Amino acid sequence: MFQVLLFAHLREQVGSEKLAIREKQLTVKEFKELMENQYKLPTQGVMIAINEKYATETDIIAEGDTVALIPPVSGG
Template sequence: MINVLFFAELQEAVGKEKIVIEADGITVKELKANYLNEYNLDNIDHAMAAINEEYAEEDTVIKSGDVVAFIPPVSGG
C-alpha cells in the first residue's frame, strides 16, 4: 500500500487529502500517469513530488509502505 498525499489545489481537485493505492515498484512518473489521471489533475506535472518527506525525481521508484506527497508550485506576493 502507498499513501498519496495532496496539497492545495490538488487536494481540492481530488476531494480529499489522501488516497491509498496498491502499487509497488512503480516510478513517480508511472504513478502520475497510471493512477492520478483518473482524478483529472491537469497540473500534476507541475507539482513537486516527495517520498517519505524527501523530494523525489520522476524516475524514483516507490515501494510499498512509502508516503508520496504532491505539492503544487506556490505563488504569492
C-alpha cells in the same frame, strides 16, 4: 499499497487530503501518469516527495511509502 498526501487545489479537486494507492511499486513517472489518468490531477509543475524527500521521475515509490504532491506556490 502506499499513501498519497494532497495539498492546496489538488486536495480540493479530489475532495480528500489522502489517497491510498494499491500498487506495490511505481516509478514517479508512472505514478504521475496514474494521477493524471485515474484522478484527473494535473502533474506538470507539481513536485513529488517520497518520505519527505523530493523525488525525480526515475525514483521508485515502494509499498509503505508516503508520497506528497506539492503544487507550485505563488504569493506576494
